[in-house]
Amino acid sequence: MANQQRNLAPDSIFQRFLTSVIALLSQLRERETWRTLWHWLLWRTIPKRRRILRLIQELQPLHPNAPPEMRALRDEVFAKSCLELKRPEQEQILLDTLTHTDQPLGFEQIFFAAIYPALLKRDMVTSPITTETAHRLDIEIGYLGHNEDYFFWVFEIDGAKRLTLNTPLNPRMETREDKHYVVYSLGSSGLVDTDFAEYAEQWLLDSPRLTIALPLLAAAYADQWILNARLYLSHILTDLKKRNYQITAVTIPDFERARLSLLRRLSLDRLRKRRLLSERRNR
Template identity: 70%
Template sequence: MNRQRNRASDNLFERIFIATRAFFGQLLQKETWQALWHWMLWRVSPKRRRIHKLMRQLQPLDANAPTEMRALRDEVFAKSCLELQQLEEQQILLDILNKAHRPLGFEQVFLAAIYPILVKRDMEVIPLATEAEHRLDVEIGYLGHNEDYFFWVFEIDSTKRLTLETPLAPRQEVRDDKRYVVYPLGSVGLVETDYAAYAEQWLLEAPRLATALPILAAAYAEQWLLNARIYLAHLLTDLKKRNYEITATAIPDFERERLSLLRRLSLDRLRKRQSLSARRTR
Protein backbone atom coordinates (compact mmCIF):
# COMPACT_ATOMS: atom_id res chain seq x y z
CA MET A 1 0.00 0.00 0.00
CA ASN A 2 2.78 2.42 0.93
CA ARG A 3 4.55 1.66 -2.34
CA GLN A 4 1.39 2.37 -4.32
CA ARG A 5 0.90 5.64 -2.46
CA ASN A 6 4.51 6.63 -3.12
CA ARG A 7 4.13 5.80 -6.80
CA ALA A 8 0.90 7.80 -7.03
CA SER A 9 2.58 10.70 -5.24
CA ASP A 10 5.60 10.54 -7.54
CA ASN A 11 3.31 10.39 -10.56
CA LEU A 12 1.38 13.44 -9.35
CA PHE A 13 4.55 15.44 -8.75
CA GLU A 14 5.86 14.39 -12.15
CA ARG A 15 2.66 15.60 -13.84
CA ILE A 16 2.80 18.90 -11.96
CA PHE A 17 6.45 19.35 -12.93
CA ILE A 18 5.74 18.63 -16.61
CA ALA A 19 2.74 20.97 -16.63
CA THR A 20 4.73 23.74 -14.93
CA ARG A 21 7.60 23.35 -17.38
CA ALA A 22 5.20 23.43 -20.32
CA PHE A 23 3.51 26.53 -18.90
CA PHE A 24 6.73 28.49 -18.53
CA GLY A 25 7.89 27.23 -21.92
CA GLN A 26 4.77 28.68 -23.51
CA LEU A 27 5.22 31.98 -21.66
CA LEU A 28 8.64 32.39 -23.26
CA GLN A 29 7.15 32.17 -26.75
CA LYS A 30 6.30 35.39 -28.57
CA GLU A 31 3.08 33.93 -29.98
CA THR A 32 1.73 33.33 -26.47
CA TRP A 33 2.15 36.97 -25.50
CA GLN A 34 0.62 38.10 -28.78
CA ALA A 35 -2.41 35.88 -28.20
CA LEU A 36 -2.81 37.21 -24.65
CA TRP A 37 -2.45 40.80 -25.85
CA HIS A 38 -5.07 40.38 -28.57
CA TRP A 39 -7.36 38.62 -26.11
CA MET A 40 -7.07 41.56 -23.69
CA LEU A 41 -7.77 44.07 -26.48
CA TRP A 42 -10.80 42.06 -27.48
CA ARG A 43 -12.15 42.06 -23.93
CA VAL A 44 -12.02 45.86 -23.68
CA SER A 45 -12.96 46.70 -27.27
CA PRO A 46 -16.13 48.82 -27.63
CA LYS A 47 -16.88 46.86 -30.82
CA ARG A 48 -17.19 43.63 -28.86
CA ARG A 49 -20.96 43.74 -28.34
CA ARG A 50 -21.66 44.53 -31.99
CA ILE A 51 -19.35 41.75 -33.20
CA HIS A 52 -20.86 39.26 -30.75
CA LYS A 53 -24.27 40.09 -32.17
CA LEU A 54 -23.03 39.35 -35.68
CA MET A 55 -21.27 36.21 -34.50
CA ARG A 56 -24.52 34.78 -33.20
CA GLN A 57 -25.96 35.16 -36.71
CA LEU A 58 -23.37 32.86 -38.29
CA GLN A 59 -25.07 29.73 -39.55
CA PRO A 60 -24.53 26.49 -37.62
CA LEU A 61 -21.78 24.23 -38.87
CA ASP A 62 -22.49 20.86 -40.42
CA ALA A 63 -22.90 17.95 -38.01
CA ASN A 64 -19.66 16.43 -39.36
CA ALA A 65 -17.60 19.52 -38.53
CA PRO A 66 -14.87 19.11 -35.89
CA THR A 67 -16.06 20.14 -32.44
CA GLU A 68 -13.43 22.86 -32.12
CA MET A 69 -14.23 24.53 -35.46
CA ARG A 70 -17.01 26.74 -34.14
CA ALA A 71 -14.75 28.37 -31.56
CA LEU A 72 -12.01 28.80 -34.17
CA ARG A 73 -14.38 30.22 -36.79
CA ASP A 74 -15.88 32.67 -34.31
CA GLU A 75 -12.44 33.80 -33.20
CA VAL A 76 -11.18 34.43 -36.75
CA PHE A 77 -14.44 36.17 -37.64
CA ALA A 78 -14.15 38.45 -34.59
CA LYS A 79 -10.53 39.34 -35.34
CA SER A 80 -11.35 40.14 -38.95
CA CYS A 81 -14.31 42.30 -37.90
CA LEU A 82 -12.01 44.25 -35.59
CA GLU A 83 -9.86 45.11 -38.63
CA LEU A 84 -12.83 46.34 -40.65
CA GLN A 85 -13.48 50.03 -40.15
CA GLN A 86 -17.03 50.12 -41.48
CA LEU A 87 -19.96 48.32 -39.87
CA GLU A 88 -21.28 47.72 -43.37
CA GLU A 89 -18.20 45.66 -44.22
CA GLN A 90 -18.70 43.51 -41.12
CA GLN A 91 -22.28 42.81 -42.18
CA ILE A 92 -21.17 42.01 -45.72
CA LEU A 93 -18.62 39.51 -44.40
CA LEU A 94 -21.33 37.84 -42.32
CA ASP A 95 -23.65 37.61 -45.33
CA ILE A 96 -20.92 36.09 -47.49
CA LEU A 97 -19.95 33.47 -44.92
CA ASN A 98 -23.57 32.43 -44.52
CA LYS A 99 -23.73 31.58 -48.23
CA ALA A 100 -21.60 28.49 -47.62
CA HIS A 101 -23.58 25.30 -48.22
CA ARG A 102 -23.47 23.05 -45.12
CA PRO A 103 -20.17 24.54 -43.97
CA LEU A 104 -17.56 22.57 -42.08
CA GLY A 105 -15.97 25.82 -40.95
CA PHE A 106 -12.64 25.69 -42.77
CA GLU A 107 -13.98 27.45 -45.87
CA GLN A 108 -15.48 30.22 -43.74
CA VAL A 109 -12.31 30.63 -41.70
CA PHE A 110 -10.19 31.00 -44.85
CA LEU A 111 -12.41 33.67 -46.38
CA ALA A 112 -12.87 35.53 -43.09
CA ALA A 113 -9.10 35.62 -42.66
CA ILE A 114 -8.40 37.19 -46.07
CA TYR A 115 -11.44 39.48 -46.29
CA PRO A 116 -9.92 42.53 -44.51
CA ILE A 117 -6.93 42.40 -46.86
CA LEU A 118 -9.22 42.37 -49.89
CA VAL A 119 -11.11 45.38 -48.52
CA LYS A 120 -7.87 47.28 -47.92
CA ARG A 121 -6.92 46.60 -51.54
CA ASP A 122 -10.25 48.09 -52.68
CA MET A 123 -11.51 44.72 -53.86
CA GLU A 124 -15.09 43.57 -53.66
CA VAL A 125 -16.28 40.06 -52.74
CA ILE A 126 -19.53 38.64 -54.09
CA PRO A 127 -20.85 35.18 -53.10
CA LEU A 128 -21.77 32.80 -55.90
CA ALA A 129 -24.53 30.21 -55.69
CA THR A 130 -23.32 26.61 -55.51
CA GLU A 131 -24.97 23.26 -54.88
CA ALA A 132 -21.71 21.69 -53.71
CA GLU A 133 -21.65 20.87 -50.01
CA HIS A 134 -18.99 22.24 -47.66
CA ARG A 135 -17.96 24.87 -50.21
CA LEU A 136 -17.96 28.64 -50.48
CA ASP A 137 -17.63 30.16 -53.96
CA VAL A 138 -16.89 33.86 -54.27
CA GLU A 139 -16.18 36.34 -57.02
CA ILE A 140 -13.47 38.88 -56.22
CA GLY A 141 -13.03 41.99 -58.30
CA TYR A 142 -11.74 45.53 -58.47
CA LEU A 143 -12.06 48.65 -60.61
CA GLY A 144 -9.32 49.30 -63.13
CA HIS A 145 -7.99 52.70 -64.18
CA ASN A 146 -10.75 53.17 -66.74
CA GLU A 147 -13.37 51.85 -64.33
CA ASP A 148 -13.23 48.48 -66.05
CA TYR A 149 -14.30 45.76 -63.66
CA PHE A 150 -11.80 42.90 -63.37
CA PHE A 151 -12.73 39.82 -61.39
CA TRP A 152 -11.95 36.15 -60.76
CA VAL A 153 -13.39 33.25 -58.73
CA PHE A 154 -12.29 31.33 -55.63
CA GLU A 155 -13.89 27.92 -55.00
CA ILE A 156 -13.07 27.25 -51.34
CA ASP A 157 -13.64 23.60 -50.44
CA SER A 158 -13.69 22.34 -46.86
CA THR A 159 -13.07 18.73 -47.90
CA LYS A 160 -9.73 19.35 -49.63
CA ARG A 161 -6.35 19.99 -48.08
CA LEU A 162 -4.42 23.23 -48.46
CA THR A 163 -0.93 24.03 -47.23
CA LEU A 164 1.43 26.90 -47.94
CA GLU A 165 3.22 24.58 -50.39
CA THR A 166 0.07 23.53 -52.26
CA PRO A 167 0.56 24.45 -55.94
CA LEU A 168 -2.07 26.51 -57.70
CA ALA A 169 -4.26 24.75 -60.23
CA PRO A 170 -6.35 27.50 -61.85
CA ARG A 171 -8.49 26.84 -64.85
CA GLN A 172 -9.60 29.24 -67.55
CA GLU A 173 -13.10 29.30 -68.90
CA VAL A 174 -14.84 31.40 -71.50
CA ARG A 175 -18.33 32.85 -71.60
CA ASP A 176 -19.43 35.19 -74.34
CA ASP A 177 -16.48 37.48 -75.01
CA LYS A 178 -14.87 37.14 -71.59
CA ARG A 179 -12.20 34.91 -70.17
CA TYR A 180 -12.08 34.20 -66.48
CA VAL A 181 -9.86 32.38 -64.01
CA VAL A 182 -11.20 30.01 -61.38
CA TYR A 183 -9.02 28.94 -58.45
CA PRO A 184 -10.15 25.68 -56.79
CA LEU A 185 -8.85 25.94 -53.22
CA GLY A 186 -8.82 23.56 -50.30
CA SER A 187 -8.91 24.84 -46.74
CA VAL A 188 -8.11 21.89 -44.48
CA GLY A 189 -4.57 21.74 -43.15
CA LEU A 190 -3.53 25.34 -43.70
CA VAL A 191 -3.01 25.32 -39.94
CA GLU A 192 -2.72 21.99 -38.18
CA THR A 193 -5.15 22.50 -35.31
CA ASP A 194 -3.99 19.50 -33.33
CA TYR A 195 -5.99 20.17 -30.20
CA ALA A 196 -5.38 16.65 -28.92
CA ALA A 197 -1.60 17.15 -28.88
CA TYR A 198 -2.05 20.56 -27.30
CA ALA A 199 -4.28 19.06 -24.63
CA GLU A 200 -1.77 16.32 -23.93
CA GLN A 201 0.96 18.91 -23.55
CA TRP A 202 -1.10 20.72 -20.95
CA LEU A 203 -2.39 17.48 -19.41
CA LEU A 204 -5.98 18.50 -20.04
CA GLU A 205 -8.78 16.00 -19.75
CA ALA A 206 -11.84 16.18 -22.02
CA PRO A 207 -14.01 18.41 -19.75
CA ARG A 208 -11.14 20.81 -19.16
CA LEU A 209 -10.32 20.85 -22.86
CA ALA A 210 -13.89 21.94 -23.64
CA THR A 211 -13.45 24.84 -21.22
CA ALA A 212 -10.09 25.73 -22.76
CA LEU A 213 -11.31 25.69 -26.38
CA PRO A 214 -11.85 29.48 -26.62
CA ILE A 215 -8.29 30.09 -25.40
CA LEU A 216 -6.87 27.50 -27.79
CA ALA A 217 -8.94 28.98 -30.63
CA ALA A 218 -7.48 32.42 -29.93
CA ALA A 219 -3.97 31.04 -30.27
CA TYR A 220 -4.71 29.13 -33.47
CA ALA A 221 -6.66 32.03 -34.99
CA GLU A 222 -3.51 34.14 -35.24
CA GLN A 223 -1.79 31.39 -37.23
CA TRP A 224 -4.83 31.03 -39.49
CA LEU A 225 -4.83 34.75 -40.24
CA LEU A 226 -1.13 34.66 -41.05
CA ASN A 227 -1.12 31.54 -43.23
CA ALA A 228 -4.31 32.42 -45.12
CA ARG A 229 -2.91 35.84 -45.97
CA ILE A 230 0.41 34.39 -47.06
CA TYR A 231 -1.45 32.10 -49.45
CA LEU A 232 -3.58 35.03 -50.65
CA ALA A 233 -0.39 36.90 -51.53
CA HIS A 234 0.63 33.84 -53.55
CA LEU A 235 -2.71 33.92 -55.37
CA LEU A 236 -2.52 37.64 -56.12
CA THR A 237 1.01 37.22 -57.45
CA ASP A 238 -0.25 34.56 -59.82
CA LEU A 239 -3.08 36.85 -60.92
CA LYS A 240 -0.63 39.65 -61.59
CA LYS A 241 1.42 37.35 -63.80
CA ARG A 242 -1.76 36.60 -65.71
CA ASN A 243 -2.31 40.34 -66.11
CA TYR A 244 -5.52 40.16 -64.07
CA GLU A 245 -7.47 38.44 -66.81
CA ILE A 246 -11.09 39.51 -66.93
CA THR A 247 -13.28 36.91 -65.34
CA ALA A 248 -16.89 35.87 -65.26
CA THR A 249 -18.81 32.72 -64.49
CA ALA A 250 -21.22 30.57 -66.46
CA ILE A 251 -24.55 31.06 -64.68
CA PRO A 252 -28.27 31.01 -65.54
CA ASP A 253 -29.86 34.23 -66.76
CA PHE A 254 -31.84 34.86 -63.57
CA GLU A 255 -28.69 34.41 -61.48
CA ARG A 256 -26.78 36.67 -63.86
CA GLU A 257 -29.32 39.43 -63.26
CA ARG A 258 -28.93 39.05 -59.49
CA LEU A 259 -25.16 39.22 -59.82
CA SER A 260 -25.46 42.24 -62.08
CA LEU A 261 -27.33 44.06 -59.33
CA LEU A 262 -24.80 42.95 -56.72
CA ARG A 263 -21.96 44.13 -58.92
CA ARG A 264 -23.55 47.55 -59.39
CA LEU A 265 -23.88 47.89 -55.63
CA SER A 266 -20.31 46.69 -55.24
CA LEU A 267 -19.07 49.20 -57.78
CA ASP A 268 -20.81 51.97 -55.88
CA ARG A 269 -19.07 50.86 -52.68
CA LEU A 270 -15.74 50.68 -54.49
CA ARG A 271 -16.13 54.19 -55.90
CA LYS A 272 -17.00 55.56 -52.45
CA ARG A 273 -14.06 53.74 -50.90
CA GLN A 274 -11.64 55.02 -53.55
CA SER A 275 -13.00 58.54 -53.14
CA LEU A 276 -12.41 58.40 -49.37
CA SER A 277 -8.91 57.04 -49.93
CA ALA A 278 -8.14 59.87 -52.34
CA ARG A 279 -9.32 62.47 -49.81
CA ARG A 280 -7.14 61.03 -47.08
CA THR A 281 -4.04 61.21 -49.27
CA ARG A 282 -4.56 64.88 -50.13
Protein backbone atom coordinates in the same frame (compact mmCIF):
# COMPACT_ATOMS: atom_id res chain seq x y z
CA MET B 1 -0.42 -3.99 -3.21
CA ALA B 2 -3.11 -1.54 -2.12
CA ASN B 3 -0.58 0.24 0.09
CA GLN B 4 1.79 0.58 -2.86
CA GLN B 5 -0.99 2.10 -4.97
CA ARG B 6 -1.85 4.55 -2.18
CA ASN B 7 1.82 5.53 -1.94
CA LEU B 8 2.10 5.97 -5.70
CA ALA B 9 -1.01 8.14 -6.02
CA PRO B 10 0.43 11.26 -4.32
CA ASP B 11 3.66 10.84 -6.27
CA SER B 12 1.72 10.61 -9.52
CA ILE B 13 -0.33 13.72 -8.70
CA PHE B 14 2.82 15.63 -7.73
CA GLN B 15 4.58 14.52 -10.91
CA ARG B 16 1.65 15.67 -13.05
CA PHE B 17 1.57 19.01 -11.23
CA LEU B 18 5.33 19.47 -11.65
CA THR B 19 5.11 18.65 -15.36
CA SER B 20 2.30 21.18 -15.79
CA VAL B 21 4.32 23.89 -14.03
CA ILE B 22 7.35 23.18 -16.21
CA ALA B 23 5.19 23.33 -19.34
CA LEU B 24 3.66 26.61 -18.18
CA LEU B 25 7.05 28.19 -17.51
CA SER B 26 8.38 27.07 -20.88
CA GLN B 27 5.41 28.66 -22.63
CA LEU B 28 5.72 31.90 -20.67
CA ARG B 29 9.28 32.29 -21.91
CA GLU B 30 7.97 32.68 -25.46
CA ARG B 31 6.92 36.12 -26.67
CA GLU B 32 4.07 34.69 -28.75
CA THR B 33 2.40 33.43 -25.57
CA TRP B 34 2.36 36.91 -24.04
CA ARG B 35 1.14 38.40 -27.31
CA THR B 36 -1.73 35.91 -27.44
CA LEU B 37 -2.69 36.65 -23.84
CA TRP B 38 -2.58 40.39 -24.53
CA HIS B 39 -4.82 40.08 -27.58
CA TRP B 40 -7.20 37.85 -25.66
CA LEU B 41 -7.48 40.37 -22.81
CA LEU B 42 -7.82 43.28 -25.25
CA TRP B 43 -10.63 41.49 -27.06
CA ARG B 44 -12.49 41.14 -23.77
CA THR B 45 -12.42 44.90 -23.13
CA ILE B 46 -12.94 46.70 -26.46
CA PRO B 47 -16.35 48.38 -27.05
CA LYS B 48 -16.68 46.82 -30.52
CA ARG B 49 -16.81 43.37 -28.95
CA ARG B 50 -20.57 43.27 -28.33
CA ARG B 51 -21.49 43.94 -31.94
CA ILE B 52 -19.04 41.32 -33.20
CA LEU B 53 -20.35 38.78 -30.69
CA ARG B 54 -23.87 39.32 -32.01
CA LEU B 55 -22.62 38.64 -35.53
CA ILE B 56 -20.81 35.50 -34.38
CA GLN B 57 -24.07 34.16 -32.99
CA GLU B 58 -25.58 34.49 -36.48
CA LEU B 59 -22.93 32.28 -38.09
CA GLN B 60 -24.10 28.89 -39.27
CA PRO B 61 -23.59 25.82 -37.12
CA LEU B 62 -20.88 23.62 -38.56
CA HIS B 63 -21.41 20.21 -40.12
CA PRO B 64 -21.51 17.35 -37.57
CA ASN B 65 -18.35 15.89 -39.14
CA ALA B 66 -16.39 19.08 -38.47
CA PRO B 67 -13.74 18.85 -35.73
CA PRO B 68 -15.16 20.04 -32.39
CA GLU B 69 -12.56 22.79 -32.04
CA MET B 70 -13.33 24.33 -35.45
CA ARG B 71 -16.21 26.45 -34.19
CA ALA B 72 -14.03 28.24 -31.65
CA LEU B 73 -11.33 28.71 -34.28
CA ARG B 74 -13.74 30.00 -36.93
CA ASP B 75 -15.33 32.44 -34.49
CA GLU B 76 -11.91 33.72 -33.46
CA VAL B 77 -10.75 34.31 -37.04
CA PHE B 78 -14.07 35.98 -37.85
CA ALA B 79 -13.73 38.27 -34.83
CA LYS B 80 -10.15 39.24 -35.67
CA SER B 81 -11.11 40.03 -39.26
CA CYS B 82 -14.06 42.14 -38.09
CA LEU B 83 -11.69 44.13 -35.90
CA GLU B 84 -9.76 45.12 -39.03
CA LEU B 85 -12.87 46.33 -40.84
CA LYS B 86 -13.66 50.03 -40.64
CA ARG B 87 -17.44 50.02 -41.12
CA PRO B 88 -20.23 47.88 -39.65
CA GLU B 89 -21.67 47.22 -43.12
CA GLN B 90 -18.41 45.51 -44.08
CA GLU B 91 -18.81 43.18 -41.12
CA GLN B 92 -22.37 42.41 -42.23
CA ILE B 93 -21.21 41.69 -45.79
CA LEU B 94 -18.63 39.26 -44.46
CA LEU B 95 -21.28 37.52 -42.36
CA ASP B 96 -23.73 37.30 -45.28
CA THR B 97 -21.01 35.89 -47.52
CA LEU B 98 -20.02 33.17 -45.06
CA THR B 99 -23.63 32.05 -44.64
CA HIS B 100 -23.71 31.07 -48.33
CA THR B 101 -21.75 27.93 -47.45
CA ASP B 102 -23.81 24.75 -47.51
CA GLN B 103 -22.99 22.43 -44.57
CA PRO B 104 -19.76 24.25 -43.68
CA LEU B 105 -16.84 22.41 -42.15
CA GLY B 106 -15.32 25.66 -40.94
CA PHE B 107 -12.12 25.64 -43.01
CA GLU B 108 -13.69 27.33 -46.04
CA GLN B 109 -15.22 30.06 -43.88
CA ILE B 110 -11.94 30.60 -42.03
CA PHE B 111 -10.02 31.00 -45.28
CA PHE B 112 -12.32 33.65 -46.70
CA ALA B 113 -12.77 35.49 -43.40
CA ALA B 114 -8.99 35.69 -43.11
CA ILE B 115 -8.44 37.22 -46.56
CA TYR B 116 -11.49 39.50 -46.67
CA PRO B 117 -9.85 42.55 -45.00
CA ALA B 118 -6.84 42.17 -47.30
CA LEU B 119 -9.12 42.25 -50.35
CA LEU B 120 -10.86 45.40 -49.15
CA LYS B 121 -7.53 47.13 -48.63
CA ARG B 122 -6.83 46.50 -52.32
CA ASP B 123 -10.15 48.15 -53.26
CA MET B 124 -11.64 44.86 -54.38
CA VAL B 125 -15.27 43.88 -54.02
CA THR B 126 -16.63 40.42 -53.28
CA SER B 127 -19.94 38.73 -53.88
CA PRO B 128 -20.95 35.14 -53.06
CA ILE B 129 -22.05 32.72 -55.76
CA THR B 130 -24.82 30.31 -54.87
CA THR B 131 -23.75 26.68 -55.09
CA GLU B 132 -25.37 23.43 -54.01
CA THR B 133 -22.02 21.72 -53.42
CA ALA B 134 -21.56 20.89 -49.75
CA HIS B 135 -18.65 22.37 -47.78
CA ARG B 136 -17.86 24.89 -50.54
CA LEU B 137 -17.88 28.67 -50.67
CA ASP B 138 -17.77 30.27 -54.13
CA ILE B 139 -16.78 33.92 -54.25
CA GLU B 140 -16.51 36.39 -57.11
CA ILE B 141 -13.79 38.98 -56.56
CA GLY B 142 -13.45 42.01 -58.79
CA TYR B 143 -12.43 45.61 -59.20
CA LEU B 144 -12.97 48.51 -61.57
CA GLY B 145 -10.12 48.96 -64.01
CA HIS B 146 -9.43 51.54 -66.68
CA ASN B 147 -12.45 53.08 -68.37
CA GLU B 148 -14.57 51.81 -65.46
CA ASP B 149 -14.36 48.30 -66.88
CA TYR B 150 -15.13 45.55 -64.35
CA PHE B 151 -12.52 42.80 -64.01
CA PHE B 152 -13.16 39.76 -61.85
CA TRP B 153 -12.16 36.21 -61.00
CA VAL B 154 -13.69 33.42 -58.88
CA PHE B 155 -12.55 31.44 -55.84
CA GLU B 156 -14.06 27.99 -55.26
CA ILE B 157 -13.07 27.33 -51.64
CA ASP B 158 -13.60 23.69 -50.65
CA GLY B 159 -13.64 22.93 -46.93
CA ALA B 160 -12.99 19.22 -47.50
CA LYS B 161 -9.97 19.76 -49.75
CA ARG B 162 -6.46 20.10 -48.36
CA LEU B 163 -4.39 23.22 -48.98
CA THR B 164 -0.85 24.12 -47.96
CA LEU B 165 1.38 27.06 -48.76
CA ASN B 166 3.16 24.83 -51.28
CA THR B 167 0.01 23.70 -53.07
CA PRO B 168 0.40 24.66 -56.76
CA LEU B 169 -2.23 26.79 -58.43
CA ASN B 170 -4.28 25.12 -61.13
CA PRO B 171 -6.70 27.77 -62.42
CA ARG B 172 -9.01 27.36 -65.37
CA MET B 173 -10.44 29.89 -67.78
CA GLU B 174 -14.17 30.37 -68.22
CA THR B 175 -16.39 32.80 -70.10
CA ARG B 176 -19.45 34.70 -68.92
CA GLU B 177 -21.26 36.72 -71.57
CA ASP B 178 -18.50 38.92 -73.04
CA LYS B 179 -15.95 38.32 -70.28
CA HIS B 180 -13.08 35.92 -69.80
CA TYR B 181 -12.24 35.20 -66.18
CA VAL B 182 -10.05 32.89 -64.09
CA VAL B 183 -11.44 30.33 -61.65
CA TYR B 184 -9.25 29.14 -58.77
CA SER B 185 -10.34 25.85 -57.22
CA LEU B 186 -8.89 26.00 -53.71
CA GLY B 187 -8.77 23.81 -50.66
CA SER B 188 -8.76 25.28 -47.19
CA SER B 189 -7.85 22.62 -44.63
CA GLY B 190 -4.20 22.10 -43.79
CA LEU B 191 -2.92 25.67 -43.94
CA VAL B 192 -2.11 25.33 -40.24
CA ASP B 193 -1.58 22.10 -38.33
CA THR B 194 -4.14 22.68 -35.60
CA ASP B 195 -3.13 19.83 -33.34
CA PHE B 196 -5.21 20.56 -30.26
CA ALA B 197 -4.48 17.05 -29.02
CA GLU B 198 -0.80 17.95 -28.76
CA TYR B 199 -1.67 20.98 -26.65
CA ALA B 200 -3.89 18.83 -24.46
CA GLU B 201 -1.08 16.33 -23.93
CA GLN B 202 1.43 19.09 -23.24
CA TRP B 203 -0.77 20.70 -20.62
CA LEU B 204 -2.14 17.39 -19.34
CA LEU B 205 -5.69 18.56 -20.00
CA ASP B 206 -8.56 16.15 -19.79
CA SER B 207 -11.62 16.62 -21.99
CA PRO B 208 -13.58 19.07 -19.76
CA ARG B 209 -10.57 21.28 -19.12
CA LEU B 210 -9.64 21.21 -22.81
CA THR B 211 -13.12 22.50 -23.64
CA ILE B 212 -12.61 25.41 -21.25
CA ALA B 213 -9.20 26.15 -22.78
CA LEU B 214 -10.44 26.05 -26.39
CA PRO B 215 -11.04 29.84 -26.73
CA LEU B 216 -7.47 30.60 -25.69
CA LEU B 217 -6.07 27.88 -27.95
CA ALA B 218 -8.19 29.18 -30.82
CA ALA B 219 -6.79 32.67 -30.27
CA ALA B 220 -3.28 31.26 -30.49
CA TYR B 221 -4.03 29.46 -33.75
CA ALA B 222 -6.13 32.20 -35.38
CA ASP B 223 -3.21 34.53 -36.09
CA GLN B 224 -1.34 31.76 -37.89
CA TRP B 225 -4.41 30.90 -39.97
CA ILE B 226 -4.84 34.53 -40.99
CA LEU B 227 -1.17 34.88 -41.86
CA ASN B 228 -1.02 31.72 -43.97
CA ALA B 229 -4.28 32.45 -45.77
CA ARG B 230 -3.04 35.90 -46.76
CA LEU B 231 0.30 34.48 -47.86
CA TYR B 232 -1.53 32.12 -50.19
CA LEU B 233 -3.69 35.00 -51.39
CA SER B 234 -0.50 36.85 -52.36
CA HIS B 235 0.50 33.82 -54.47
CA ILE B 236 -2.84 34.02 -56.28
CA LEU B 237 -2.56 37.77 -56.89
CA THR B 238 0.96 37.26 -58.22
CA ASP B 239 -0.34 34.59 -60.57
CA LEU B 240 -3.08 36.95 -61.77
CA LYS B 241 -0.54 39.67 -62.40
CA LYS B 242 1.63 37.30 -64.45
CA ARG B 243 -1.40 36.45 -66.54
CA ASN B 244 -2.01 40.18 -67.01
CA TYR B 245 -5.25 39.29 -65.21
CA GLN B 246 -6.59 37.59 -68.39
CA ILE B 247 -9.93 39.12 -67.56
CA THR B 248 -10.73 41.19 -70.59
CA ALA B 249 -13.86 41.65 -72.62
CA VAL B 250 -13.98 39.25 -75.55
CA THR B 251 -15.44 41.94 -77.79
CA ILE B 252 -12.63 44.44 -77.19
CA PRO B 253 -10.59 44.87 -80.40
CA ASP B 254 -6.87 44.19 -80.33
CA PHE B 255 -5.92 47.87 -80.60
CA GLU B 256 -8.19 48.72 -77.63
CA ARG B 257 -6.71 45.92 -75.56
CA ALA B 258 -3.23 47.20 -76.39
CA ARG B 259 -4.27 50.73 -75.40
CA LEU B 260 -5.56 49.51 -72.03
CA SER B 261 -2.33 47.61 -71.45
CA LEU B 262 -0.31 50.74 -72.25
CA LEU B 263 -2.40 52.83 -69.86
CA ARG B 264 -1.84 50.27 -67.13
CA ARG B 265 1.92 50.39 -67.66
CA LEU B 266 1.96 54.19 -67.67
CA SER B 267 0.04 54.31 -64.40
CA LEU B 268 2.54 51.90 -62.85
CA ASP B 269 5.44 54.05 -64.07
CA ARG B 270 3.85 57.14 -62.54
CA LEU B 271 3.37 55.29 -59.27
CA ARG B 272 7.03 54.26 -59.20
CA LYS B 273 8.14 57.85 -59.88
CA ARG B 274 5.96 59.14 -57.05
CA ARG B 275 7.43 56.59 -54.67
CA LEU B 276 10.97 57.54 -55.67
CA LEU B 277 10.21 61.23 -55.14
CA SER B 278 8.66 60.59 -51.74
CA GLU B 279 11.65 58.46 -50.70
CA ARG B 280 14.06 61.23 -51.73
CA ARG B 281 12.08 63.82 -49.78
CA ASN B 282 12.08 61.65 -46.68
CA ARG B 283 15.85 61.24 -46.73
